Amino acid sequence: MVPAFTYVATAEVIGLLQLQPVMVDVDPHTFNLTKDIVEENLQPDIKAIVPVHLYGQCAEMEGIMQLAKEYGCKVVEDDAQAIGADYIFSDGSKKKSGVIGDIGCTSFYPSKNLGAYGDGGAIFCDDEVLGEKIRMIANHGQSVRYYHDLIGCNSRLDAIQAAILDIKLAQLDDYCHRRRSVADAYDAAFTQVDALVTPYRAPYSTHVFHQYTLKVKDGRRDELKDYLQGKEIPSMIYYPVPLNKQKAFA
Secondary structure, eight states: OEESSSOTHHHHHHHHTTOOOOEEOOOTTTSSOOHHHHHHHOOTTOOEEOOBOGGGBOOOHHHHHHHHHHHTOEEEEEOTTTTTOEEEOTTSOEEETTSSSSEEEEEOOTTSTTOOSSOOEEEEESOHHHHHHHHHHTBTTEEETTEEOSOOOBOOOOHHHHHHHHHHHTTHHHHHHHHHHHHHHHHHHHTTOTTEEOOOOOTTBOBOOSSOOOEEGGGOHHHHHHHHHHTTOOOOOSOSSOGGGSGGGO
8 A cells, every 4th residue: 555645656666566456545634645545545455555655744653553464464664754753652651653653765866955966765664573584685686695595686785875964874863953943934824825725744754845746726826836937036836646546657
């Protein structure tokens, strides 16, 4: 199960494995999966739930994890846009996004909050056996050099990117704090504009604002984008076409 409203990579990998992604709608406020959405769409043949922490805040992980346990599903978090965010459980305890499910995945693409100077990514898990298998797959299935126990690929992070990320990781919390401060300033300005809806902040998650996303009322989104473009103010539509309407998944 994957949200239909996300970047294509979330469902793309499922297709590459010759499996069938079950695409479901998202909460209109957070743009993420919730417990109710997952429960409504769970089917007996669904083996995994892939919550995407879109734009910088977590999906409703506590409820999703409860359902996954009940239905025997694995949970794979797509944390590409929310690394550094805190999930707040009902008992007040906290966990970082990406380490709540069975596996967490993130991206180090340069535009991400923790971005390298080129492509890269990481997988998080709390299982030694699974972790070793993932490391082998990322290195051509090798357990020892030139001995290939699995079919793998070249997914190694090069040393230059690792060195850059090592420096930037130490500054991630401060960077997220500064992004929240900028978002606060935007909120203060845009809440005075009736035609705009500022980003909803879920009570169970901090927000790291990988994207600051406004909803535009009365169907005037494209008109606003054209106006901004005329003023040389950059803006982007994230995302113009949901996955279930993409040709690749037709």
